[in-house]
Amino acid sequence: MVAMTDYAGSKLAWCPGCGNFGILSAVNKALVELNIEPHRVLMVSGIGQAGKLPHYTRCNILNMLHGRTLPAAAGAKIANPELIVIAVGGDGDGYGEGGNHFIHAMRRNHDITYLVHNNQVYGLTKGQASPTSDLGFVTKTTLRGATMPLNPLALAIACDASFVGRGFAGDVEHLANLIKMGITHKGFAFIDVLQPCVIFNRKNTYNWYRERVYKLEEETNYDPSNKAAAFNKAQEWGEQIPIGIIYRKQRPTFEEQLPALDKGPLVKQKIEIGRIEELLDEFL
Amino acid sequence: MSVDINFMVGGEAGQGVQSVGFILAKSFARGGYYVFADQDYESRIRGGHNFFRVRVKDTRVEAIAEPVDILLALNKESIDLHQGELAKGGIILFDGEKIEDISGDGNFFSVPLERLAEEKAGNKLMANTTALGAALGLVGYDFELLDKVLREHFGAGEIGENNIKAAKAGYEYTRENFKRDFDYRLSPISDTKRMLLNGHEAVALGAIAAGCKFMAGYPMTPSTSIMEYMAAKAKDFDLVVLQSEDEIAAINMIIGAGYAGVRAMTATSGSGFCLMVEGLGLAGITETPIVIVDGQRPGPATGLPTRTEQSDLEFALHASHGEFPRAVLAPATIEDAFWLTIKAFNLAEKYQLPVIVLTDQHLASSYSTVGGFDLSNVTIDRGILFSPEEAGEEYKRHRITKSGVSPRAFPGQKGAQVATDADEHDEAGHLIEDAETRTQMVQKRMCKLIDLKKEIAPPQLYGPRKAETILIGWGSTCGAIREAVDILGQEKASVNLLHLSELWPFPAEVVAEALSNARTSCVIENNATGQLAHLIRAETGKEVSGKILKYDGRPFTPAYIVREVKKEGC
Known part of the structure; x- marks a missing residue:
């Protein structure tokens, strides 16, 4: 059996009270409860405070460039579908720099889990607005207030992402459960995590979230397979903020549609001199 | 008498210029001739x-030539534009019922x-095939060879049959009506089988031969042909070809696959490579093996999208911020494109770069x-791989070794946590800030260049071993420059050629020695600034005395080089 100690990583360098701690606990808890051994896990992360998470747990790590987590995660998954691939980044990383990759990874439905630590602010560069900063959020680069925020959940539903969820870093139990469902989901599982930044975001604090979040699974008549309902739910922000599975739809993954993978993972197919004699003959 | 005939098929996009040209080339190749053909097309x-253009010879040929002996003009514009290139005694074949006012x-x-x-074929759109038949009739070629190629190209069905009828009509018309004295006669000379392929088909074949399993790319002329060829073969050869959302995604995808242990590549052109540069540096610091093909075209920006240039040499050498080792190869011929692509995969994995x-x-x-590719000469070298069973200690992806190369494990192996980072990192792959580790890791990566340099094949000297003038070229200009050296040699000029196809790490000693042996030297490059000349000066301290540069988007011909060499007096 896998234990929490198997996922003990290196010394942490996040600010005390950071929302990232809750997310790290939830990730480790999900992996342990699913009894997944660390060597089977590949975490691909971006740049930002969120990008450091893989170093603080224990697994295979590909710490990427800012915004480029998803293409590398997709490439690694195609190379070896036996890996459990979890991409990790922040809101600037995923929704700003990596926005185009985000859209197309969802469209293709790679079988990976994508966690976005969404604290609505740039932490590593010290407090500038992010694509999800609330309207009017004043920072040193947005002195007259931030412009309209991106709605990542609505965007994901529009792209027909096969799993769209939202968690809260202040509710580890719920978040761990959501991550477990994301990992076991066949296809692209996108989880936006509400993450308080105790240094640079004095608006969206733990208390601000606690007063607003409610769990969708406690709503008896909410059906996450209803796309129109999910789209409406994704618009809720302000007084009421839903967490849980917003949208879910089973559709073929990118990897299972690749004939080359029928013979097993590419990485296990021996690299040998290609049998190209027949191809050469085609040029005669 | 030796054979050397140049055909040109001209027309507008959509008239089947490419098909006619290719079938013409194939028909002559089947008759035992050596063929070189090139294409000039607009971005529409x-x-x-x-x-x-199709050049047919009874000896080896690796370049196009001027002038045109037989012009198949499918429209009037082709006559207007190329009439002046016609050889004395050459012929312009055209449709006088459609094209008037010919002067x-x-x-x-x-x-x-x-x-x-x-x-004859019930379809006037097959006029291009009729022209093809007429051209072969003009030189008295064997129609059976054309018949067979047409059948293969268009299939055995009605379309194939009708194309053969169309070709036959043109062939017979010419045989009956063309009564003039005409020097150009071609009949099949042997049944020697040779492959007829283009440079990017050779690259794609090389990649498949080398065991490349994953190709990600974004369509861009002229690199798309590599992706399309590999996609067509993906099912039968267990490849994954992914058309990504952009070039940034493409390079990061192959970095993911390369990290995971699969041979992976991308192909693009200059401005796509611009987008990949950030990822290039990532491959450098994470020591991830990847192969990138940059099919150069004139830049900057969109430039001349369907034309040729050699202006990315210095870009390829220096692309990305920061410093890290890389290898840069530039195939000189179509044959070379096959072998150097295989070498690229081996170097990438052996040196992890x-x-x-x-x-x-x-x-x-x-x-x-x-002539063919002898597959018994293909080797696969994956470099040093880590075996978890043998290792007693904890795996460190970036372990410092004498050669700078760390044993490579793939994620998923029990007993080896494979960690790497875009940040500077320690041996275990975790990000660091301290000066000492940073210095060690830079040295570790850069010292890989020492062994890598030994892998670079010395550039070959063509022509006399010692000559008054040494011409220096790189990449695809090889065939044209070699032929120019032959022509100049016949005219008793003392000229030879040093041609480079493995450019980095730079074979400085060989180049320096070759330069010392000549009185004058001259680079020949398809760019405006003489990038190879810069590189030679930087790496050898020697100044090349002349430069023949061409940056109009068109390739060199041997005759152009001969004229320029004489003009330069070098």
């Missing part, structure tokens, strides 16, 4: 002016192409007859 799908001397021969196609293969539009879309 219909209209404009395109041409396809010129007796070089014209009219064939009612559209009418014959309509009458990015390898850039520089081709260009000319090499990419030119066809040449190739």
Whole structure:
């Protein structure tokens, strides 16, 4: 059996009270409860405070460039579908720099889990607005207030992402459960995590979230397979903020549609001199 | 008497210029001739002016030539534009019932192409095939060879049959009506089988031969042909070909696959490579093996999208911020494109770094007859791999070793946590800030260049071992410069050629020695600034005395080089 100690990583360098701690606990808890051994896990992360998470747990790590987590995660998954691939980044990383990759990874439905630590602010560069900063959020680069925020959940539903969820870093139990469902989901599982930044975001604090979040699974008549309902739910922000599975739809993954993978993972197919004699003959 | 005949097929996009040119080339290759063919096309799908040149020889040929002996003009514009390139005694074959107001001397021969196609094949759109038949009739070639190639190209069904009828009509018309004295006669000389392929087909074959399993790319002329070829073979050869959302995604995807242990590549052109540069540095610091093909075209920005240039050399050498080792290869011929692509994969894995293969539009879309590839000469070298069973200690992806190369494990192996980072990292792959580790890791990576340099094959000298003047080229210009050296040699000029196809790490000693042996030296490059000359000066301290530079988007011909060498006096 896998234990929490198997996922003990290196010394942490996040600010005390950071929302990232809750997310790290939830990730480790999900992996342990699913009894997944660390060597089977590949975490691909971006740049930002969120990008450091893989170093603080224990697994295979590909710490990427800012915004480029998803293409590398997709490439690694195609190379070896036996890996459990979890991409990790922040809101600037995923929704700003990596926005185009985000859209197309969802469209293709790679079988990976994508966690976005969404604290609505740039932490590593010290407090500038992010694509999800609330309207009017004043920072040193947005002195007259931030412009309209991106709605990542609505965007994901529009792209027909096969799993769209939202968690809260202040509710580890719920978040761990959501991550477990994301990992076991066949296809692209996108989880936006509400993450308080105790240094640079004095608006969206733990208390601000606690007063607003409610769990969708406690709503008896909410059906996450209803796309129109999910789209409406994704618009809720302000007084009421839903967490849980917003949208879910089973559709073929990118990897299972690749004939080359029928013979097993590419990485296990021996690299040998290609049998190209027949191809050469085609040029005669 | 030796054979050396140049055909040119000219017309607008959509008239089948490419098909006619290719079938012509293939028919001669089947008859035992050596063939070199190149394409000139505009960035449009219909209209404009395109041409396809086919040079046929009974000895090895690796370049196009001036002038044109037989021009198949599918429209009037082709006559207007190329009449001046016609050889003395050459012929312009055209449809006099469609093209009027022809002015010129007796070089014209009219064939009612559209009418014959309509009458014999029931489709005037097959006039291009009728022209093909007429051209072969003109030189008295064996129609059976064309018949077979047409059947393969268009299939055995009705379309194939009708194309054969159209070709036959043109062939017979010419045989009956062309009565002039004509020097050009071609009949099959042997049944020697040679491959006829273009440079990017050779790259794609090399990649498959080398065991590349994953290709990600974004369509861009002239590199798209690599992706399309590999996609067509993906199912039968267990490849994954992914058309990504952009070039940034493409390079990061192959970095993910390379990290996971699969041979992976991308192909693009200059401005796509611009987008990949950030990822190139990532491959450098994470020591991830990847192969990037940059099919050069004239820049900057969109430049001349369908033309050729060699202006990315210094870009490929220096792309990305920061410093890290890389290899840069530039195939000289279509045959070379196959072998250097295989070498690129081996170097990438053995030294765990990015390898850039520089081709260009000319090499990419030119066809040449190739004797064949002896697959027993293909080797696969994956470099040092980590075996978890043997290792007692904890795995460190970036372990510091004497050679700088760390044993490579793939994620998923029990007993080896494979960690790497875009940040500077320690041996275990975790990010660091301290000065000492940073210094060690830079040294570790850079010292890989010492052994890598030994892998670089010395550039070959062509022509006399010692000459007054040494010409220096790189990449796809090889064939044209070699032929120019031959011509100059016949004219008793003392000239040889040092041609480079493995450019980085730079073979400085060989180049320096070759330069010392000559009185004058001259680079020949398809760019405006003489990038190889810069590189030679930087790496050898020697100044090349002359530069023959061409940056009009068109490839060199041997005759152009001969004229320029004489003009330069070098």
